[in-house]
Amino acid sequence: MEKITSRQNEKIRQVAFLKRRSERESTGLFFFEGVHLLEEFIRFGHTPEYVFATGDAISRSPALIERCGDTVYEVTDSVYEKMTDEKSPQGILCVSRFLDSVRRGTPEKGSIILESLQDNGNVGTIIRTAASLGTRGVALSADCADVYAPKTVRATMGALFSTDITVVSDMPEAIRNLRADGGRVFAALLDENAKRLDETDIRSDDSFAIGNEGNGVSRMTADACDGGVYIPMSGRTESLNASAAAAIILWEMKRSGNG
Numbered sequence: 246m247e248k249i250t251s252r253q254n255e256k257i258r259q260v261a262f263l264k265r266r267s268e269r270e271s272t273g274l275f276f277f278e279g280v281h282l283l284e285e286f287i288r289f290g291h292t293p294e295y296v297f298a299t300g301d302a303i304s305r306s307p308a309l310i311e312r313c314g315d316t317v318y319e320v321t322d323s324v325y326e327k328m329t330d331e332k333s334p335q336g337i338l339c340v341s342r343f344l345d346s347v348r349r350g351t352p353e354k355g356s357i358i359l360e361s362l363q364d365n366g367n368v369g370t371i372i373r374t375a376a377s378l379g380t381r382g383v384a385l386s387a388d389c390a391d392v393y394a395p396k397t398v399r400a401t402m403g404a405l406f407s408t409d410i411t412v413v414s415d416m417p418e419a420i421r422n423l424r425a426d427g428g429r430v431f432a433a434l435l436d437e438n439a440k441r442l443d444e445t446d447i448r449s450d451d452s453f454a455i456g457n458e459g460n461g462v463s464r465m466t467a468d469a470c471d472g473g474v475y476i477p478m479s480g481r482t483e484s485l486n487a488s489a490a491a492a493i494i495l496w497e498m499k500r501s502g503n504g
């Protein structure tokens with residue numbers, strides 16, 4: 246196993262650059278950290294490009310390191326500090342090529358659709374919840390927080406590696422195409438014309454759109470949908486966090502037979 250001791254090593258410099266979305270998109274590479282994420286990555290059949298691990302991490306997880314084969318490089322603590330995005334790193338970092346399960350296109354029926362969500366934690370948490378409940382797919386507008394950002398990957402807790410994700414360039418057009426194929430799409434709206442979620446006859450292949458944290462679903466996207474739904478609340482708060490609202494909707498989708 247090769248040991249890297251220089252912070253100026255070309256591979257180390259490349260990983261540090263992958264903290265930027267532009268670099269991830271130009272190289273088709275991303276990274277994530279931690280034992281659990283690497284275990285999930287391998288469990289779902291993916292192969293690392295590189296794995297960087299400190300001596301302590303190698304001694305704590307010998308079986309996992311062995312499964313990564315000759316992709317592993319031992320690094321000093323100082324070198325690892327240059328790469329890490331974590332406050333309390335476990336000392337294991339994996340670089341991967343972009344996943345085949347993340348693609349551009351039109352959402353499939355029965356998807357949870359995210360428009361312009363900017364918070365990495367929200368996007369990652371929704372992907373994790375969708376996977377937990379067996380939702381058929383997750384669709385994101387192209388201006389959502391990057392699914393390959395370290396914070397997003399961390400928030401998915403490994404669900405990114407097993408979930409079909411569609412990135413959509415034109416959300417209103419994609420929704421119209423989905424409806425033309427026989428699917429129904431409802432937008433989560435705080436609107437007087439929206440229907441209570443718990444009074445909506447949800448079918449197993451219905452899709453639901455969640456909007457930006459501050460502005461909600463855009464008017465153009467809402468107009469492209471079959472209608473709007475809202476989650477009834479006690480009145481003590483004005484709205485729900487996007488990931489909390491998505492979790493409630495995903496549960497109702499699950500109850501309808503989706504997943």
